Amino acid sequence: MFDQTGFLPTKKLRDFQNKIQQMAREKIAPQALGVDEKEFFNREVESLLWDHGLLTLTFPERYGGYGKGRTVALCLAVEEIAKVCASSSLLLIIQAVGSFPIIHGGSKRLKQNYLPQMSKGRKLVAYLVTEPTAGSDIASIQTTAVREGKEYLLNGSKCFATSGGVAGIYSVLAKTSEGNGNSSFFLVDRESPGLSIGRTESKLGQRGSNTTEVFLENVRVPAENLLGREGEGFLMAMRDFDMSRPAIAAQALGIAEGAFEAILQFIKERHTFGKSIGDHPAIQTLIADSATLIEASRGLAYRAALLNDEGKNNTKFASMAKSFAGDAAMKITTDAIDAIQVLSGYGFLKDSQVERMFRDAKLTQIFEGTNQIQRLVITRQILKESM
Amino acid sequence: MFQLDEEQRLILQSVREIVQKEIKPQVATLEETGEFSWDVLRILASNDVLNPLLPRQYGGVEVSIFTFCMIVEEIARACASSALLLITQAEGTLSIVLGADESLKERYLKRLAGDSQVLIGVSVIEPNADSDILSAPAKAERCGDHFLLHGNKCFVKNGSVADFLVLYANVDRSEESHGIHTFLVEKGIPGLVNKRDEDRMGMRGSIYSEFDLDHLVVPSENLIDQKGGGFSNSLKTLSASRLFTAAQAVGLAQGAMEEAISYARRRAQFGKSISHYAPIQFMIAEMATGIESARLLTYQTAFLFDRGEWKKAETHAAMAKLIASDTAMKVTTDAVQIMGGYGYMKDYPVERMMRDAKLTQIFTGTNQIIKSIIGRNLTGMS
Numbered sequence: 001m002f003d004q005t006g007f008l009p010t011k012k013l014r015d016f017q018n019k020i021q022q023m024a025r026e027k028i029a030p031q032a033l034g035v036d037e038k039e040f041f042n043r044e045v046e047s048l049l050w051d052h053g054l055l056t057l058t059f060p061e062r063y064g065g066y067g068k069g070r071t072v073a074l075c076l077a078v079e080e081i082a083k084v085c086a087s088s089s090l091l092l093i094i095q096a097v098g099s100f101p102i103i104h105g106g107s108k109r110l111k112q113n114y115l116p117q118m119s120k121g122r123k124l125v126a127y128l129v130t131e132p133t134a135g136s137d138i139a140s141i142q143t144t145a146v147r148e149g150k151e152y153l154l155n156g157s158k159c160f161a162t163s164g165g166v167a168g169i170y171s172v173l174a175k176t177s178e179g180n181g182n183s184s185f186f187l188v189d190r191e192s193p194g195l196s197i198g199r200t201e202s203k204l205g206q207r208g209s210n211t212t213e214v215f216l217e218n219v220r221v222p223a224e225n226l227l228g229r230e231g232e233g234f235l236m237a238m239r240d241f242d243m244s245r246p247a248i249a250a251q252a253l254g255i256a257e258g259a260f261e262a263i264l265q266f267i268k269e270r271h272t273f274g275k276s277i278g279d280h281p282a283i284q285t286l287i288a289d290s291a292t293l294i295e296a297s298r299g300l301a302y303r304a305a306l307l308n309d310e311g312k313n314n315t316k317f318a319s320m321a322k323s324f325a326g327d328a329a330m331k332i333t334t335d336a337i338d339a340i341q342v343l344s345g346y347g348f349l350k351d352s353q354v355e356r357m358f359r360d361a362k363l364t365q366i367f368e369g370t371n372q373i374q375r376l377v378i379t380r381q382i383l384k385e386s387m
Numbered sequence: 388m389f390q391l392d393e394e395q396r397l398i399l400q401s402v403r404e405i406v407q408k409e410i411k412p413q414v415a416t417l418e419e420t421g422e423f424s425w426d427v428l429r430i431l432a433s434n435d436v437l438n439p440l441l442p443r444q445y446g447g448v449e450v451s452i453f454t455f456c457m458i459v460e461e462i463a464r465a466c467a468s469s470a471l472l473l474i475t476q477a478e479g480t481l482s483i484v485l486g487a488d489e490s491l492k493e494r495y496l497k498r499l500a501g502d503s504q505v506l507i508g509v510s511v512i513e514p515n516a517d518s519d520i521l522s523a524p525a526k527a528e529r530c531g532d533h534f535l536l537h538g539n540k541c542f543v544k545n546g547s548v549a550d551f552l553v554l555y556a557n558v559d560r561s562e563e564s565h566g567i568h569t570f571l572v573e574k575g576i577p578g579l580v581n582k583r584d585e586d587r588m589g590m591r592g593s594i595y596s597e598f599d600l601d602h603l604v605v606p607s608e609n610l611i612d613q614k615g616g617g618f619s620n621s622l623k624t625l626s627a628s629r630l631f632t633a634a635q636a637v638g639l640a641q642g643a644m645e646e647a648i649s650y651a652r653r654r655a656q657f658g659k660s661i662s663h664y665a666p667i668q669f670m671i672a673e674m675a676t677g678i679e680s681a682r683l684l685t686y687q688t689a690f691l692f693d694r695g696e697w698k699k700a701e702t703h704a705a706m707a708k709l710i711a712s713d714t715a716m717k718v719t720t721d722a723v724q725i726m727g728g729y730g731y732m733k734d735y736p737v738e739r740m741m742r743d744a745k746l747t748q749i750f751t752g753t754n755q756i757i758k759s760i761i762g763r764n765l766t767g768m769s
Contacts, residue, residue, distance in 0.1 A: 130728070133655065134656075135656060135727055135728060136656055136657075136727075137656035137657045140656070140657070140658075159728075160728045201732050201733075201734075202732065202733035202734075203731055203732055203733065203738075204723070204731050204732075204733070204738035204741070204742070205731070282755045282758070330720065334716065334720075334745070337745060337749070338748060338749065338753055338754065338755060339755075341749050341753050349585055349586065349587060349588070350585075350586040350587060350588060355588040355745075358588075358745070359588070359742070362720070362723060362731065362738075362741070363731055365724060366723075366724065366727055366728060366730070366731055367728070370724065370727055371724070372664075372666035372667070372724070375666065376666075
């Protein structure tokens with residue numbers, strides 16, 4: 001059923017991957033150092049991603065979606081792009097994450113209204129969940145949505161919103177009542193009065209992505225902008241994780257592969273000096289361990305993605321994939337700097353790609369649930385299965 | 388075991404005050420611009436902290452290597468770049484103290500006395516040509532009463548801002564690495580061309596410069612090690628700088644752990660402070676254990692230097708550098724992890740500390756080379 005890479009079941013997916021790979025290498029790679037250095041959101045890359053249908057992959061097919069196998073397709077695209085530029089790959093992930101509550105919770109009418117606007121009108125979505133005091137603890141959000149006739153009135157502050165300042169649409173999590181099961185998602189337009197963008201954060205890595213605060217002050221949305229039913233917000237966020245965590249794993253995998261390629265390239269160049277650096281035990285350990293971690297990450301990431309596409313519970317595998325691949329990417333990029341430093345003396349410098357990859361990798365251990373939280377999720381799932 | 392005497396206690400106390408009051412507040416800006424901070428130099432110099440190792444006879448305070456390590460650690464706790472400034476001065480000073488004759492010492496060491504802001508630039512010692520494929524090693528030819536230096540020097544610490552440089556060059560290539568000689572070179576003389584300063588991932592407040600040596604004329608009296616022994620002296624200096632790097636890494640790790648603990652106490656999730664949760668406690672426990680062991684090995688090594696046990700000190704310095712820098716990398720990475728999204732943002736110092744820590748694994752010999760050195764010294768195999 002699968003080819004040698006493990007999880008490419010169809011020719012359609014293989015062709016898709018090849019096309020993205022070529023596009024990423026030719027068009028995205030050359031701008032990676034620049035967006036990192038200047039820390040800016042590259043609209044040209046965004047256009048390129050729209051052109052290739054990569055920002056609507058998880059949409060229903062008639063609105064530009066990939067169709068069957070969409071989670072695997074998302075992961076493949078993210079992986080290929082992350083090999084050359086993690087920031088650009090993050091745009092795909094956050095687009096899928098932000099549109100999830102709309103696709104899975106929006107009424108038919110709402111979707112008919114918004115999905116064409118988003119795909120044809122090329123609108124980015126941001127996912128407004130995290131707040132200054134609510135990170136992994138989603139249930140403790142303070143943003144409120146109060147029903148007033150045919151509208152909801154939203155108030156609150158969101159932070160660390162990826163694409164926060166460049167999005168046209170927001171999926172906002174807000175409390176609709178006190179007590180458990182109290183939160184709900186809402187679709188909010190960028191133009192809504194009362195919605196404002198706070199400051200843009202300066203970050204260690206993935207600096208080509210846009211991260212901002214977003215404030216909601218007496219923002220009124222029509223009642224039909226409620227995504228799903230009242231109180232379904234937490235559950236929907238958890239289901240969203242089942243898709244996004246394999247995608248983060250794919251991003252970490254791509255970053256690790258990018259760093260690994262850089263090491264191999266340096267080793268090959270060293271051959272031209274007539275001495276095989278590959279015979280050095282420290283380099284052998286590095287190559288063997290990195291390649292093993294990469295293949296194990298790939299196995300977990302695509303297994304989790306495939307289960308999601310098959311409609312099966314993948315929560316455990318999604319968390320395993322995300323934490324394993326994130327830790328692996330951190331280790332491989334950390335070691336890659338040393339290796340290139342040993343070989344050329346230049347690993348630490350800004351014009352080496354690996355120092356950026358090292359900074360980019362750190363985020364994969366943090367977002368979409370820190371790797372500490374992932375271990376909690378894995379253990380809970382295992383204990384639940386064994387009941 | 389390590390009891391501080393009254394003098395050490397007072398020195399460290401005053402260093403701590405200066406760092407916390409005057410240096411810490413400007414670290415973020417220093418780092419953002421990636422430029423050299425003349426203000427930090429002024430603060431360190433005017434408080435007599437810039438050259439603690441300078442011998443008394445040349446107007447210095449002449450603290451022990453152990454005390455110096457603690458000073459470096461204290462500064463690195465807040466700002467690794469500023470600590471590197473002291474380390475570079477110390478490397479330059481040691482090169483002169485160990486090798487130079489009296490007249491050269493008089494001429495150069497006296498310039499460092501008191502509140503002097505004179506800076507020494509130090510080129511990287513490359514005893515292992517294998518790790519240096521990009522730059523042709525600098526070569527020196529003897530021509531009558533002077534030397535003619537050619538080649539390229541990269542990673543010269545403090546290079547573009549220094550007043551004079553300590554440069555290593557090969558005199559007789561047939562002698563291999565043992566032909567390394569050390570020169571004192573005045574800045575601004577013809578033939579010494581500052582090509583560029585490197586743009587680095589971390590320790591961005593420090594300067595690394597690349598120089599071309601183009602028919603650089605250096606008078607013979609500026610050769611340190613007139614009587615030979617240049618290689619063994621430069622190895623001693625290199626060992627000392629590994630020890631100082633260890634002290635810097637310990638301080639860096641300590642600073643990052645303090646930030647992480649203070650954040651973990653403040654940050655509440657799921658109804659209580661995250662410092663209650665086992666995964667956070669485990670990370671902090673590993674941080675503290677790593678830091679204490681690295682610190683003890685560093686202090687132990689410092690004592691070996693103070694007692695003049697150079698041979699043993701060389702292996703110990705390599706071990707201290709290895710464990711301290713690996714600990715700093717792990718501690719700073721975990722500090723970012725504990726602080727989550729906040730840790731990843733430039734508003735908090737731990738992401739900078741993580742970038743700074745990477746350099747401690749690399750300079751004065753990458754940890755891969757350091758392991759080879761330790762292995763060779765212990766097995767007696769070359």
